[in-house]
Amino acid sequence: MNITIIFFLGLIIALVGVVPPGLLNMTAAKISLKEGHTRGVVFSMGVCAIVLIQTYVAAIFASYLSHHSEIVDILQRVAFVIFVLITIYFLFISKKEPKEVAEPEIRSKKSRFFQGVFMSSINVFPIPYQAYMTITIASFGWLDFHQISIISYVAGAAMGTFVMLYVYMFFFDRIKNKSITSQKSMNYLIGAVTGMISIITLINIIKEM
Numbered sequence: 001m002n003i004t005i006i007f008f009l010g011l012i013i014a015l016v017g018v019v020p021p022g023l024l025n026m027t028a029a030k031i032s033l034k035e036g037h038t039r040g041v042v043f044s045m046g047v048c049a050i051v052l053i054q055t056y057v058a059a060i061f062a063s064y065l066s067h068h069s070e071i072v073d074i075l076q077r078v079a080f081v082i083f084v085l086i087t088i089y090f091l092f093i094s095k096k097e098p099k100e101v102a103e104p105e106i107r108s109k110k111s112r113f114f115q116g117v118f119m120s121s122i123n124v125f126p127i128p129y130q131a132y133m134t135i136t137i138a139s140f141g142w143l144d145f146h147q148i149s150i151i152s153y154v155a156g157a158a159m160g161t162f163v164m165l166y167v168y169m170f171f172f173d174r175i176k177n178k179s180i181t182s183q184k185s186m187n188y189l190i191g192a193v194t195g196m197i198s199i200i201t202l203i204n205i206i207k208e209m
Contacts, residue, residue: 003152006143010156011163013133014051017126018164024119028165029172031112037169039112044165046116048158051126055157056150058130063145065135083198091195130157136200 018025024047032040134153137143143153 006152007156010153011160014157014160025168029168032169040169043112043116046113047120048162050120051161052158054126055154058127059150062131062134087195
């Protein structure tokens, strides 16, 4: 597979993973709003530095799992149930607006970078998420586990994370001023994306039966 395509696969998958309003993207947006765009970007760079490591670990883990199909089969079924539940939640249940994030008073750019590193480090969701998605795209023949492919995918994932954090920074005023409408639309978007992932996972499970 062309490494450019692998890069964009990593970018798109990471974008999807950071779409839901959460601690990292909302913090990046608030820092940008309160302290300026540059500090928001510095915080995001700290986040992405850890995403590089997390995605690489996930890819190595996925490479190991690819040689143990019985474990992959179990994970696929578990992931299918989880994605279906997430889809149901965001399409039919979730009504809440994103909570306000309490921000400590930090001024230096260096401190913001390390704050991004710290907050991204305690967010372990990308590892199982990326491991599962890596296995999934590998099962379709879109990714192999050669070193150059993994590096390309990891770089795409870091870039995708940065792009979504930047989008949150850029549109934060709009999200803030129209919180109800924005949150409702965001819930439908997340539900649609996880629904698509559920369908892909189900197809994979059926193919392997």
